């Protein structure tokens with residue numbers, strides 16, 4: 092594991108129950124504010140509580156499906172027409188990623204495609220961006236990238252760069268309390284995957300390892316109870332997600348995330364659902380690199396086998412399928428192989444050849 096690193100951690104991070112109450116005070120310096128949220132949140136009790144007495148936010152509602160370039164373009168147009176000075180996203184990873192991209196592109200020339208396909212580099216500064224997550228999963232509230240899809244090409248990838256960061260993350264676990272059970276399961280498995288992939292990544296260092304393993308512990312020990320509605324457990328999963336997301340932008344992830352993007356975009360499957368299915372299969376491939384994580388979590392009696400079997404038992408309890416039967420098609424293997432070579436894939440401790448990936452995909456049908 093690496094013992095040298097340099098960090099610049101940009102966002103101000105505020106974590107804790109009821110911390111949503113600091114939002115208006117923190118944004119008091121901006122006259123023209125834009126709120127991006129999903130329809131479900133806009134009709135919620137918490138939306139009324141936060142915004143019913145306010146008339147200084149331009150509210151833009153987006154679909155809560157995975158964000159596309161078209162959704163970003165429409166939201167960017169709304170932000171520019173209203174000449175907003177700051178953006179707040181309240182929602183899951185999709186809503187936050189749209190806000191992050193719009194804040195980052197607000198002052199740039201060209202189209203979102205130009206930056207998604209790296210034809211242009213953002214040169215101007217972003218406008219102020221604040222994120223409040225309503226799910227415990229992606230950690231998008233602190234990561235300096237956004238995951239977007241181009242529906243014309245089925246390409247799903249990260250748009251990266253300093254401008255796609257966050258200025259303020261307010262993580263209030265109470266915002267996750269109304270999350271539907273399927274979302275608690277899938278986003279929890281995403282966060283757990285991020286934690287363990289970051290811990291065993293070949294770019295991990297001692298600092299990111301510490302954060303990743305604490306993230307793993309909080310999520311691993313609380314996700315079952317969070318799914319049963321235990322509020323303390325939901326708070327712990329929320330905190331674990333945040334801590335993990337502070338680590339993985341520096342450590343990178345692994346093959347689960349490399350493969351989850353093309354598979355998720357091809358079959359329109361939730362990211363956390365795909366991560367949950369792939370996790371045990373990829374950890375088996377990475378078995379020889381699980382020793383340090385197992386020892387850090389269990390102590391001396393920790394072994395890769397124990398860690399693997401307990402993660403598999405958790406996935407079973409959360410009713411995560413063990414394979415991609417009914418979704419994955421053999422004729423798509425080449426597309427998946429061609430589009431999985433992201434930064435995440437490069438961080439996987441075991442280098443996977445095209446034929447290794449083909450063999451893995453074969454076993455998932």
Ligand SMILES: [Fe+2]
Nearest residue numbers: 229281285362
């Ligand atoms: Fe993820």
